[in-house]
Amino acid sequence: MKAQEALKLLKEKGYKHTDKREDIINYFSTEDRYRTAKDLLSYMEPNYEGISFDTIYRNLHLFNQVGILESTELNGEKHFRIKCVHHHHHHFICNECGVTKEIRSCPMDDIQGELQNFAIEGHKFEIYGLCPQCQ
The missing domain is CATH 1.10.10.10 (Winged helix-like DNA-binding domain superfamily/Winged helix DNA-binding domain)
Known part of the structure; x- marks a missing residue:
């Protein structure tokens, strides 16, 4: 935004x-x-x-x-x-400096089949670690 x-x-x-x-x-x-x-x-x-x-x-x-x-x-x-507003994506977040990297693949694509009788209202997926500069 x-x-x-x-x-x-x-x-x-x-x-x-x-x-x-x-x-x-x-x-x-x-x-x-x-x-x-x-x-x-x-x-x-x-x-x-x-x-x-x-x-x-x-x-x-x-x-x-x-x-x-x-x-x-x-x-x-x-x-x-x-807030990111332009398209659906998730983030890798550096635990040290907080820098983020966009992840375009979404795990919900694989999980939705397992939740067929459930009403999904939202989700959040984040991966934490160290960016190349903080390693």
Whole structure:
């Protein structure tokens, strides 16, 4: 998702456009990896003196709920990235730096036959390990 798409979605859902929210969205739209609330706080502090973890977490939760960010848990901590919207795929996620690599094949193609009498409402498939730079 591009930053302008995210800001438009936020407005469509009835939420205010603020400089902080725009900066958060811009941060995630330029990062091609999962990032933590602490990473975001470090990015925001130089421009927003006194910004709190509460403000960071509140906005991360909102953006996740609205569909601007997606989340995963790495090493016992929640990480976020801008939501992918263009086509169905899954991710390899580096446990060290959070970088992601798109995986286009979907295990559901093989599993659906085993779940014929079930109503599948969604799924998530992630592979964790170390990227070439972190190995």
